[in-house]
Amino acid sequence: QLDIVRKNVVEISGRDAREVRVVACPYRICPLGAHIDHQGGIVTAMTINYGVLLGFVPSDDAEVVLQSGQFKGITRFRVDDLQKPIENRGNITWESYARGAVYALQNSGYDLRKGIIGYISGVNGLDSSGLSSSAAVGIAYLLALENVNDLVLSPVDNIQLDKSIENRYLGLENGILDPSAILLSRYGYLTFMDCKVCNITYPSRVGIICESSSAKRLHVLFYVRQALKMHQYSVKLIQVYMRPKSVY
Template sequence: MTINYGVLLGFVASDDAEISLQSGQFEGAIRFRVDDLQKPIENPENINWESYARGAVYALQNFGYELKKGIIGYISGVKGLDSSGLSSSAAVGIAYLMALENVNGLVISPVDNIQLDKSIENKYLGLENGILDPSAILLSRHGYLTFMDCKTASHSYVYFSELSKSQQCQGQLPFKILLAFSGLQHNLPKKRGYNTRVFECKDAARALLCATGCEDASCILRNVDPAMYEAQKCILEENLARRAEHYFSEMKRVVKGRDAWARGNLHEFGQLISASGRSSILNYECGSKEMIQLYEILLKAPGVLGARFSGAGFRGCCLAIVESDHAEAAAAYVRAEYEKAQPELVSKIPADRRVLVCEPGDGARVI
């Protein structure tokens, strides 16, 4: 599911192979050519807003697509939500991919664009990101829950059973999405906590696979049978045990969440979101002090059914599902309580961007 806020890239085809870009959030201009050979970034400290445009060219080149035309463009996110943790890097990468594909007459499916964006993140930028963010951005449909299998890249759509499909298309859903901004801003590549968690999950998978005689399998927790995990989890070191517990409990929550949504049970759906948030803090050990404070404030707000970090919890936003009739009251409560808890951080956030009441959105597209 996406929201009705996002990244906009206005573009036209250039007369030649040159890319020329400006940003609403960052100073300066980018100029390079699509026929320049792009090489992966070796030092994550060198990643900046230019990197995602170059990464898009890199991914398309590596997948064998021919680029002859560049773009002249202006890219901008939502003012006040820079570095907010709202899948912003994936959204930017996808915007550049779709623009370059458009001007070069390339017809590329959403599924293939997911892999192209993954190439930007993994191979060009050196991050250990998976496909969840680009999949949500590219595959979401307004009013529907997207149910994904990140291993097989298969997906399906689940509609809310209390409403007919025609009603959902008109936006008549019984909930809103609250986004509460912490005021913490930094780039994921410069904070290696996320990659560390990924490596710990791989270590946990390796130990479990070896214990069950599956040493040759790829070291991801998805390759560990849940029954085998239950039988062998006692062998894991304490921190690896917590990472694995987060993973396997999250897998259960996803399936339960899909079923709750299909039954129209928003209360159960919200409880599962909150449980995911708690596990992120206790088992995955993500979340700064400020983000945890914000998460706990959201849980106490009127009409909130569930809350969690919007991403890894090192920066940016927390989100909540809230009953439509209580959305504005919940937003006011969160604004007031978080300002009491973190007055200095809140003072740096534009007043109209501290808490947003959002609607479900649609997938990425050229308009």
């Protein structure tokens, strides 16, 4: 897939393949607490080895030119154009996340002078599957724009910027779960977040067992090797039901 992304960037931009830069943003799973992060709840998460690839080169000016591996068309706009929040959620499209990234950076006071020419691709069938593909896309655009504009931001800064894309630009009620999982997860560890005080810890190494069945939903078992204390309970085995297309 990486070679395909590079090839498409070369075709769109006319640049040499050696100039192509790539951002990789993983999808995430959430064993406990999904959709309560924006209420200050306690959640757990970890990233998986599937995600979004954004290949790009700096544009010669402020123009952004993007093509998607999953959606038709080419989008064009400029980073020096003022981006306004989307008022109707029905108008959200795949290009909205790129515009939202520009909006978030603009409204945080960052000076954007260069755009990107890029090709973004996720895993076919996993968009809108509950694996936080939208946050992965938003973060990929943020990191690419920061790279070509010589901006150095911390993971915590980018968590807040992605939250700005979702909350302020798109009008969605998302918390810090998705961007925090993507930017702060550690290999082999469960990420434990207290969203009320924004505290993140890594209390346990985790093994994953995926059980395939003919049922409509797959059973995904998360075995926590060390006892994880949560709400005064010792959690040793967590059973989560996910859509078949969410697990590979």
